[in-house]
Amino acid sequence: MSIFLIILGMAIVTYIPRFLPVLIVDRLKFPGWVNRWLKSIPYAALGALIFPGILSVDGKSPLVGLMGGIAAVILSYLRIHIIFVISGSILVVILVKLLTGL
Amino acid sequence: MKLAENLKENFTTGIMASIPIAIGYIPISVTFGIVSSQSGISLLQAAFMSFMVFAGASQFMAVNMISGGSGWAEVVLATLVLNFRHLIMSTSLMNNLRDVPAKWKSLLCFGITDETFSLMYMEQEQKPWLKSSPDFAAGVIFTAYASWVAGTILGGAFADIIPASISASMSISLYSMFIGLLVPAIHKTPRVVIIVASSMIINAILGQFISGGWAIVLATLLGGLIGAAFERGGE
Numbered sequence: 001m002s003i004f005l006i007i008l009g010m011a012i013v014t015y016i017p018r019f020l021p022v023l024i025v026d027r028l029k030f031p032g033w034v035n036r037w038l039k040s041i042p043y044a045a046l047g048a049l050i051f052p053g054i055l056s057v058d059g060k061s062p063l064v065g066l067m068g069g070i071a072a073v074i075l076s077y078l079r080i081h082i083i084f085v086i087s088g089s090i091l092v093v094i095l096v097k098l099l100t101g102l
Numbered sequence: 103m104k105l106a107e108n109l110k111e112n113f114t115t116g117i118m119a120s121i122p123i124a125i126g127y128i129p130i131s132v133t134f135g136i137v138s139s140q141s142g143i144s145l146l147q148a149a150f151m152s153f154m155v156f157a158g159a160s161q162f163m164a165v166n167m168i169s170g171g172s173g174w175a176e177v178v179l180a181t182l183v184l185n186f187r188h189l190i191m192s193t194s195l196m197n198n199l200r201d202v203p204a205k206w207k208s209l210l211c212f213g214i215t216d217e218t219f220s221l222m223y224m225e226q227e228q229k230p231w232l233k234s235s236p237d238f239a240a241g242v243i244f245t246a247y248a249s250w251v252a253g254t255i256l257g258g259a260f261a262d263i264i265p266a267s268i269s270a271s272m273s274i275s276l277y278s279m280f281i282g283l284l285v286p287a288i289h290k291t292p293r294v295v296i297i298v299a300s301s302m303i304i305n306a307i308l309g310q311f312i313s314g315g316w317a318i319v320l321a322t323l324l325g326g327l328i329g330a331a332f333e334r335g336g337e
Contacts, residue, residue, distance in 0.1 A: 043294045
């Protein structure tokens, strides 16, 4: 399957939840547990996206991703802008690779 | 005439209000363009994705999954799961815009992201007259969308100039972006830790048995359920 078709599929499934409330004029009402589930999903998704994928950032050692991840946690805890979180963790990864000779 | 002036004014108000979003989006979309290019996604494909999908976290995720060899069904389903949250935001926005013709609403709803929605919500709390204004929404979305697509193209175009030693280390940026989204949420609502930890553990276990993409989809749905159960217990 070509990448363009995957992107098209992504576009369709991303548009559907954005568009549904246009069709359904009245406010969508879900049972309380569905609402709580929908609200929890982004956090669950981020968790699953981070771990254990982060450990394979560098093919040779899980340490590289781990250190980069710890750096990102510390930096975002300091509440600085996301771009500094990203660049800080890139810097740490470069340093770890230099120091360990990976 | 007065009405037309108001419309134009609201659109401009939206564009100006959205500038902080653009400042946030440009570095992230530039990073997206660079990471895509590193992952073997062409500039045209990355730009097409930003143009058609306009949902940051899912785009990073997709590039990661595609380069990791995931199949199309895994990528598309994981995208659906991750972006389904827009349903709640769109419900709230469309409720405010209920008198706007459907053709405009079907265009505006495409521009709902975590950031555009939160900004519109905050601004409208302070300036109630913007609540039912499609022009204000259009202005906010225009700035955000333009900066997202432009940043992607910029990143893809610059990818080749960046030294290989740095670009090889940029694959961490996807994860630091996710972490940067999560940590403030945990800070605000500590219960989020339970959701995150359970989906991480479930994902790590499932990953031993099924492919990475499906493990992420299932771990997201199950972790979310655990989170919903815990929230109920907390009430």
